Amino acid sequence: MKNYELVLHRVEADLAAGRLRIGGRLPGERTLAEQLGISRPSVREAVRVLEAMGVVRTATGSGPEAGAVIVAEPESPLTAVLRLHLATNHLPMGDVVETRLLLESWAAREAAGRSLEAGELKLASELLDRMDDEGLSPEEFHLLDAEFHVALSGLAGNVLIAAVMASLRSAIHGYVLAAVPNLPDWEATVVGLRGEHRAILAAVRGGEPERAAALVAAHIRGFYQAAQLAGFSGDDKAE
CATH class of the missing domain: 1.20.120.530 (GntR ligand-binding domain-like)
Incomplete structure (x- = not known):
């Protein structure tokens, strides 16, 4: 399974369980890497793919708008x-x-x-x-x-x-x-x-x-x- 698929499955599971909603923020890069057993560069690449797919929107920095935000539910x-x-x-x-x-x-x-x-x-x-x-x-x-x-x-x-x-x-x-x-x-x-x-x-x-x-x-x-x-x-x- 490709790294972006690991992150996608995580997003799908969290949405289904109510742990994550549209407008919610993905866990930090370090946290995702540790939880999914992949490297931080792999997490960054996975998030870029999810952004290209329209699942998340990202913003750099450390303020309240920073990070990867869910903007659409994964589709079929x-x-x-x-x-x-x-x-x-x-x-x-x-x-x-x-x-x-x-x-x-x-x-x-x-x-x-x-x-x-x-x-x-x-x-x-x-x-x-x-x-x-x-x-x-x-x-x-x-x-x-x-x-x-x-x-x-x-x-x-x-x-x-x-x-x-x-x-x-x-x-x-x-x-x-x-x-x-x-x-x-x-x-x-x-x-x-x-x-x-x-x-x-x-x-x-x-x-x-x-x-x-x-x-x-x-x-x-x-x-x-x-x-x-x-x-x-x-x-x-x-x-």
Whole structure:
């Protein structure tokens, strides 16, 4: 078993037992090394891997914010492996966009055809409400944006699609945030994004499969075209 897996299993066990909660801090480097029987450099490497996977957030120093804090529960083994691969391999942006077009348009079409209950749409709706806060920074907005797209894809009811989209979350957020400086008018863009998100969710809620799929595809293409990013021509097609 790899060292990062030892730390991951420790985090999973502590979460399950209630010894650790989201927002809680991992034990210190020396303590973990002694408890798990690995070296301190191995603990540091393991924590770096867990940070890349999105399980923990780290901060240096000795103050109250220092150390490794749990920011997400470990997900399924498949999702964890995918997230690790994506975090350690550079992906061409065009490939990320094309994958989003294929997965998200399919997921929106499927979700709109499922006659979803109001409760199933609650998370996506709440994320849109939070994105209406005009005080959000671009990073905060796009973190919520990425969460919305993951939640929307999860409504299709396909566990594998949901796992892949959850794994792509960091890559999506990274590329989208990098695009912000290229946008001619961030304030106008964010207003447009809010409206597009609302229209997509309305189409899913209203049971309009083809409209939902088309809106998602146009939404994804439109942002990258507006940002004029290299590696994306805007000619990608969602089948």
